[in-house]
Amino acid sequence: MSEVTGKALDWNLLKRVMHYVKPYKTTFIIAASLTIFLAANAVVQPILIQKTLDNYILKDDYNGLLFMVELMLSQLALQTIAQYYQTYLTNTLGQSVIRDLRIDVFNHITSLRLKYFDHTPIGMLITRTVSDLETIADIFSEGLISIIGDLLLVIAVIGIMLFTDWKLALITLVPMPLLFLSTYVFKEAIKSSFQEVRTQVAQLNTFLQEHISGISIIQVFAREDQEMRKFKSVNKKYRDANIRSNLYYSIFFPVVEILMAVCIGLLVWYGCKRILLDEQVKAISAVSHGLKPGQFTQFVVFLKSILSEKITPGVITGFIVLLNMLFRPIRQLADKFNTLQMGMVGADRIFRVLDTDEVAVNNGKLKPAHLSGEIEFKHVWFAYNDENWVLKDINLHVKPGKTLALVGATGAGKSSTINILNRFYEIAKGNVLVDGHDIREYDVNYLRSRIATVIQDVFLFTDTIGNNISLNNPAITREQVIAAAKDVGAHEFIERLPGGYDYNVMERGATLSAGQAQLISFIRALVYNPAILILDEATSSVDTETEMLIQNAINKLMEGRTAIVIAHRLSTIQKADKIIVLDHGEIKETGTHQQLLRIEDGYYRKLYDLQFNSAGISRE
Numbered sequence: 001m002s003e004v005t006g007k008a009l010d011w012n013l014l015k016r017v018m019h020y021v022k023p024y025k026t027t028f029i030i031a032a033s034l035t036i037f038l039a040a041n042a043v044v045q046p047i048l049i050q051k052t053l054d055n056y057i058l059k060d061d062y063n064g065l066l067f068m069v070e071l072m073l074s075q076l077a078l079q080t081i082a083q084y085y086q087t088y089l090t091n092t093l094g095q096s097v098i099r100d101l102r103i104d105v106f107n108h109i110t111s112l113r114l115k116y117f118d119h120t121p122i123g124m125l126i127t128r129t130v131s132d133l134e135t136i137a138d139i140f141s142e143g144l145i146s147i148i149g150d151l152l153l154v155i156a157v158i159g160i161m162l163f164t165d166w167k168l169a170l171i172t173l174v175p176m177p178l179l180f181l182s183t184y185v186f187k188e189a190i191k192s193s194f195q196e197v198r199t200q201v202a203q204l205n206t207f208l209q210e211h212i213s214g215i216s217i218i219q220v221f222a223r224e225d226q227e228m229r230k231f232k233s234v235n236k237k238y239r240d241a242n243i244r245s246n247l248y249y250s251i252f253f254p255v256v257e258i259l260m261a262v263c264i265g266l267l268v269w270y271g272c273k274r275i276l277l278d279e280q281v282k283a284i285s286a287v288s289h290g291l292k293p294g295q296f297t298q299f300v301v302f303l304k305s306i307l308s309e310k311i312t313p314g315v316i317t318g319f320i321v322l323l324n325m326l327f328r329p330i331r332q333l334a335d336k337f338n339t340l341q342m343g344m345v346g347a348d349r350i351f352r353v354l355d356t357d358e359v360a361v362n363n364g365k366l367k368p369a370h371l372s373g374e375i376e377f378k379h380v381w382f383a384y385n386d387e388n389w390v391l392k393d394i395n396l397h398v399k400p401g402k403t404l405a406l407v408g409a410t411g412a413g414k415s416s417t418i419n420i421l422n423r424f425y426e427i428a429k430g431n432v433l434v435d436g437h438d439i440r441e442y443d444v445n446y447l448r449s450r451i452a453t454v455i456q457d458v459f460l461f462t463d464t465i466g467n468n469i470s471l472n473n474p475a476i477t478r479e480q481v482i483a484a485a486k487d488v489g490a491h492e493f494i495e496r497l498p499g500g501y502d503y504n505v506m507e508r509g510a511t512l513s514a515g516q517a518q519l520i521s522f523i524r525a526l527v528y529n530p531a532i533l534i535l536d537e538a539t540s541s542v543d544t545e546t547e548m549l550i551q552n553a554i555n556k557l558m559e560g561r562t563a564i565v566i567a568h569r570l571s572t573i574q575k576a577d578k579i580i581v582l583d584h585g586e587i588k589e590t591g592t593h594q595q596l597l598r599i600e601d602g603y604y605r606k607l608y609d610l611q612f613n614s615a616g617i618s619r620e
Helices: 006-020 022-042 043-058 062-111 115-120 122-129 132-165 167-172 176-213 213-221 226-288 295-308 313-353 412-421 442-449 465-471 478-490 489-496 514-526 544-556 595-596 605-615
Strands: 375-383 387-397 403-407 428-433 450-452 532-536 562-566 578-583 585-591
Touching: 006 122, 006 132, 006 313, 022 043, 022 062, 022 132, 043 062, 043 115, 043 132, 062 122, 062 132, 062 313, 062 532, 115 532, 122 132, 122 176, 122 489, 132 176, 132 313, 167 176, 167 226, 167 295, 167 313, 176 226, 226 313, 313 465, 375 412, 387 403, 387 412, 403 412, 412 428, 412 450, 412 532, 412 562, 450 514, 465 478, 465 514, 478 489, 478 514, 478 578, 489 532, 578 605
Parallel strands: 403 562, 403 578, 450 532, 532 562
Antiparallel strands: 375 387, 375 428, 578 585
C-alpha cells in the first residue's frame, strides 16, 4: 500500500480507523452532537449583540439591556460547558482508539517472523508505534469532528448573514473566493510539507536508535566526530522540513488577515453608505409628502423600495462578529484538513505494518501434555532470500534425551537450523518433525514454550534479575528461580548483588559482566523445564571458570532432555551423542567426537587441529 494519495484511499483508511471507534460509539455520538450544538449555539451570540444594541442600548432601555446581558452570559456559560465536554470527549475518544491500535500493532509486531526484522529498521517501527499513532489521535481531537463543527459553523454564519441582509452579506463576502483559493493552495503545500516532516522523523528516530544502541562501537573506534556530522545532516533535514511548513503558515495567516480586513472594510463602507442613503430617502420622502402623484413621486417610491431597507448599527456590529466567527474556522480548516490528512498518512503506515504477512502461520492445534523431544529433519531446504540456499537437503535425527552438536565455520547454517526448529523462519522444502509430527501441526506458542534457547547475544530487560529469569510469568515462583540458579551455580553471585534477585540489571544487562549476563540467560532457559534445550554458543562470552561452572550444570541438566548444542569451541561438545559438521549449508560429516577425529583430512579433524593447542581437547 502506498502513501495516501487518493480520495478513495482516504475513505478506505478512514473506514478502517472508524472500525476502532465502534466500542466507543456512544462517546462518538455525544461528541458529534455537542459539535453540532456548538455550531448552532455560536451564531446566537451575534444575534443577541445586534438585538441588544438596536433595541436596548440605542433606546436607553436599561432593564431590557440587563436582561440581554444575563441572556448572553447564560449563552456563554452554556457554550463553555459544551465546549469543555466536547474537547474532553474527542480527546478521550482519540486516546482510546490509539490505545487499542497500539495494542494491536505491538501484538502484531511480536508475532512477526524474524525475516521481517532483517530488513526493517527498529527505529521505523518505533516511529510507527509511537508518533504515527499520535497523528491518528489527532483525527478525533483536531481533525474529523472538529472539521465537521467548523463546516457547520461556516454554513450557519453565512446563512445568518444572508438572512439578516443578503445585499450587505454579498458585498461583505466578495473576497471569499480568494480566501477559499488561498486556503486550498495552503492545504496542498502544507500536506506535502507535513509528509516530509513525518519521513524525516522516522529517519531521525532510526538514526538515534541505531547509534545509541551501538554507542560502544562508536567509542571503541573513535567515530564520535564522524557520526556527529552524520547526525547534523539528518537533523538539518528534519529542521528544514519543519521550517518549510512554518514558511507556509507565515504566508497564509497574513493573507487571511488581509482578506478579513478587506471584508470588514467593505462591510463598514457599504453599511455606512446604506445608512446615509436611508436617511436621504427619508428626507426626500418628507419633502415629497403631499405632492400629487407624478414622475417625481414614483421615482422616490422606487428609490425607497431599492435603497431604504432598514440597516442599523446593530446589524453592522453583528456582521463584524459574524465575520470573525467565519474567518476563524476557515483559517483553521486548512490546518485541520492537513491534520486529518496526516492522520490518514499515519493510519496508512500503521495499517501497512498490520497488513504485513510476515507472520508465522499458527494453524496448528497440537498441544500434547508431554513432549519427549524427538527431532527429525527430512530433506530440508531453507533460504533467507529467494533461492540463496542456507540449508541444502538436510537430514538429521535426534532421539529423545540425546545430545546433538552442530559445528562448522561461520555461515555454515548452524543457527539457521535452530531458527527453523523454533519456526522463526519457514522452510522452503522438506519437513521438520518433533515427536513424529510436523512442527506446523503444533501450536506455535506451545512449541516455542517447550524449546528453551540460550543464544550467543544475551538480551536482558531493564528489570530485576528475578523478573528477567521468569519473564514476569506468574506461574514461575521465586523458589523455582532460586532452584534453577543453584543448579547452574549462579545463586551465590546473585545473592552478593545489592538486592539479590531484586537487583535491577538496567538496559541489556549493562550493570552485569558478560559472563554474569550469560548465566542469567541460561537460568532463564532452564527455569521453564523445557523438553528441548538449545545452546547457541552459550559459553562463548564467559571466562574459563564460569564456563566450567556452566558446563557442569549443562551435563547435569541435559539428563532426560533432548539438546542441540552449537559451539565453535569443540571442548564443549566432546560428550555429545552425535556431532554434525556443516559446511555451506550441507552436512559433510556425522559421528561422535572420536569417530570424526579418525577421519583423515576431515572437516572436523581440521577444526580440531586448529583448536588443539589452545583448547586442550583430548583424543581420548
